[in-house]
Amino acid sequence: MDAVTEARGLIMDMDGVLWRGADSLPGVAELFEALRRRSIPFLLVTNNASASPANVQRKLRTMGAEIETHEVLGSSDATVAWLRNRMPPPAPVYAIGEQALLEALSLAGYDLHQRSDGVSAVVVGIDRQVDWSKLTEASLAIRAGAIFVGTNADPSFPMERGLAPGNGAILAAIQSATGIDPVVIGKPEPYLFTHALQRLGTNPEVTIMLGDRLETDILGGQRAGLATALVLTGVTSRDDLQHASIQPDWIFDDLPHFLEAFNEAEP
Ligand SMILES: [Mg+2]
Numbered sequence: 468m469d470a471v472t473e474a475r476g477l478i479m480d481m482d483g484v485l486w487r488g489a490d491s492l493p494g495v496a497e498l499f500e501a502l503r504r505r506s507i508p509f510l511l512v513t514n515n516a517s518a519s520p521a522n523v524q525r526k527l528r529t530m531g532a533e534i535e536t537h538e539v540l541g542s543s544d545a546t547v548a549w550l551r552n553r554m555p556p557p558a559p560v561y562a563i564g565e566q567a568l569l570e571a572l573s574l575a576g577y578d579l580h581q582r583s584d585g586v587s588a589v590v591v592g593i594d595r596q597v598d599w600s601k602l603t604e605a606s607l608a609i610r611a612g613a614i615f616v617g618t619n620a621d622p623s624f625p626m627e628r629g630l631a632p633g634n635g636a637i638l639a640a641i642q643s644a645t646g647i648d649p650v651v652i653g654k655p656e657p658y659l660f661t662h663a664l665q666r667l668g669t670n671p672e673v674t675i676m677l678g679d680r681l682e683t684d685i686l687g688g689q690r691a692g693l694a695t696a697l698v699l700t701g702v703t704s705r706d707d708l709q710h711a712s713i714q715p716d717w718i719f720d721d722l723p724h725f726l727e728a729f730n731e732a733e734p
Pocket residue numbers: 480481482483484678679680701
């Protein structure tokens with residue numbers, strides 16, 4: 468793709484692109500207006516397995532943007548979609564995670580067990596109440612042959628006070644205890660992107676991944692064959708870019724600059 472204006476679909480990260488923590492970034496309402504006006508299908512994606520589509524919809528409404536819940540794809544729903552192909556419901560599952568992941572699994576018809584006995588899969592997403600007994604159940608099930616799936620492997624989880632352990636740290640504990648590597652669904656692994664493209668119905672060459680982080684959004688987008696655009700309102704800075712081996716197709720200071728390029732073709 469030579470120019471951003473040629474995009475026929477858009478996959479977007481949220482934190483660091485549309486907002487930072489609770490604060491909206493400039494250009495959010497205008498971005499969705501432009502997408503609707505030009506009938507460009509889009510999908511909001513996140514590695515955060517504790518984010519539900521309904522929460523994202525509510526948050527964007529406070530920022531003046533209206534979206535449908537099917538326009539959000541979190542790593543919880545992507546993990547359930549992967550699991551459906553591999554092991555259809557009502558397979559017995561042991562899950563570590565918060566409400567959004569547990570609900571996605573049980574809505575899909577999986578039989579959620581409280582203990583490791585007899586489960587076919589262990590699904591692990593961020594769980595801010597994780598403890599030794601949950602890690603034990605997960606490890607026992609995996610050692611007994613259950614498949615080990617992680618929603619995402621982000622090592623850290625941003626909080627107001629700094630970086631807390633992310634789901635990658637929980638996966639690492641189970642990996643260390645079992646010697647078995649998880650299948651990871653979220654960015655930069657390919658499944659979230661291939662599933663997102665399927666939902667959008669667009670080809671990767673005409674679809675842009677817009678994100679703020681080189682090692683997840685941009686690397687993952689490139690691996691899946693998408694064009695990539697980076698905004699500098701989140702994790703990656705101009706300074707990081709100078710020393711990085713991963714380089715996006717386009718770099719924008721912020722969303723309004725992306726929009727300017729995106730809208731250029733309009734009369
Ligand atoms: Mg981000």
